[in-house]
Amino acid sequence: MALGRRGRDRTIDYWPGFVDALSTLLLVFIFLLSVFMITQFFLTQEMSGKDTVLQRLQSQIRQLTELLSLERAASQGAEGELSTLRASLAATEAERDRLRGQIATAPGAPDPSREQALSREVDMQRDAAARALSQVELLNQQIAALRRQMAALEEALNVSEKRDQESQAKIADLGRRLNVALAQRVQELSRFRSEFFGRLREILGNRPDVRIVGDRFVFQSEIFFDRGSATLRPEALAALDPLASAILELEKKIPPDINWALRVDGHTDNRPISTPQFPSNWELSAARAIAVVQYLIAKGVQPQHLIAAGFGEYQPLDSGTTDDALSRNRRIELKLTER
Numbered sequence: 001m002a003l004g005r006r007g008r009d010r011t012i013d014y015w016p017g018f019v020d021a022l023s024t025l026l027l028v029f030i031f032l033l034s035v036f037m038i039t040q041f042f043l044t045q046e047m048s049g050k051d052t053v054l055q056r057l058q059s060q061i062r063q064l065t066e067l068l069s070l071e072r073a074a075s076q077g078a079e080g081e082l083s084t085l086r087a088s089l090a091a092t093e094a095e096r097d098r099l100r101g102q103i104a105t106a107p108g109a110p111d112p113s114r115e116q117a118l119s120r121e122v123d124m125q126r127d128a129a130a131r132a133l134s135q136v137e138l139l140n141q142q143i144a145a146l147r148r149q150m151a152a153l154e155e156a157l158n159v160s161e162k163r164d165q166e167s168q169a170k171i172a173d174l175g176r177r178l179n180v181a182l183a184q185r186v187q188e189l190s191r192f193r194s195e196f197f198g199r200l201r202e203i204l205g206n207r208p209d210v211r212i213v214g215d216r217f218v219f220q221s222e223i224f225f226d227r228g229s230a231t232l233r234p235e236a237l238a239a240l241d242p243l244a245s246a247i248l249e250l251e252k253k254i255p256p257d258i259n260w261a262l263r264v265d266g267h268t269d270n271r272p273i274s275t276p277q278f279p280s281n282w283e284l285s286a287a288r289a290i291a292v293v294q295y296l297i298a299k300g301v302q303p304q305h306l307i308a309a310g311f312g313e314y315q316p317l318d319s320g321t322t323d324d325a326l327s328r329n330r331r332i333e334l335k336l337t338e339r
Contacts, residue, residue, distance in 0.1 A: 230287035244299035286310025
């Protein structure tokens with residue numbers, strides 16, 4: 001009976017490995033998608049700032065255009081008034097000349113007061129014309145200044161648009177390089193994962209209580225813990241010490257710029273537990289994962305390269321209710337992954 005049970009334990013279940021492989025691909029895709037969304041967020045923020053500057057410059061150009069139109073209208077009005085004054089001055093001078101001719105040909109002495117009145121009127125017309133001419137000159141100067149200001153704003157707008165195009169090109173290039181770097185890091189981590197798994201296979205040999213499911217090493221909980229306990233058994237050290245040595249070797253090989261971690265997952269069967277120490281299987285599975293992590297840290301493994309996770313009874317390998325099925329579900333899993 002024991003030989004038959006051991007034979008069943010050695011049967012490799014490919015379906016969980018396939019599911020884990022798909023999960024890993026999905027996680028990588030989600031990570032790349034998150035990076036893309038972050039890049040798009042910063043691009044949107046920068047583009048929003050650029051749009052605000054462009055809108056402000058365009059608003060200033062519209063205001064200057066309206067002001068220029070008003071100045072042109074005022075200049076045209078002043079020029080019309082100047083033309084009217086010039087015509088009036090010409091008519092007054094003609095009237096003066098005509099009256100002077102009449103006075104010169106009329107008998108008797110000329111009338112000095114009338115001639116002086118005509119001279120004053122002519123002078124007044126000339127002064128009004130001079131003032132109008134001065135106003136037209138001032139308006140022309142203001143129009144020239146507005147045109148220079150509009151030219152400067154248009155140049156600034158062109159420079160801003162050029163910088164915006166350059167920024168978009170740089171961001172697109174950065175995104176491409178980031179994707180290439182991420183792909184390289186994933187390939188490197190996959191290579192080290194393969195080396196690590198090969199090393200663990202050498203260390204563990206063909207133990208019947210240790211299985212490989214997909215990209216994970218699966219240890220039966222009974223190797224490390226008594227039933228309902230999260231305290232490591234003395235017999236567990238024989239399995240954990242070689243594991244710690246393999247992780248220490250891995251830390252020396254993987255470059256520091258690769259964010260990796262060994263995830264230790266605790267799993268239980270679906271039989272409920274309710275003790276003061278472990279109110280549910282969540283606490284029990286998490287406490288067991290933490291106990292393994294703490295022992296590895298005590299052996300010199302860097303804490304930043306370890307993750308402890310508890311899954312309770314909610315990730316079973318076997319949906320059966322037999323003792324063998326429940327035993328398969330009580331396990332500790334090791335998985336090399338990204339942080």
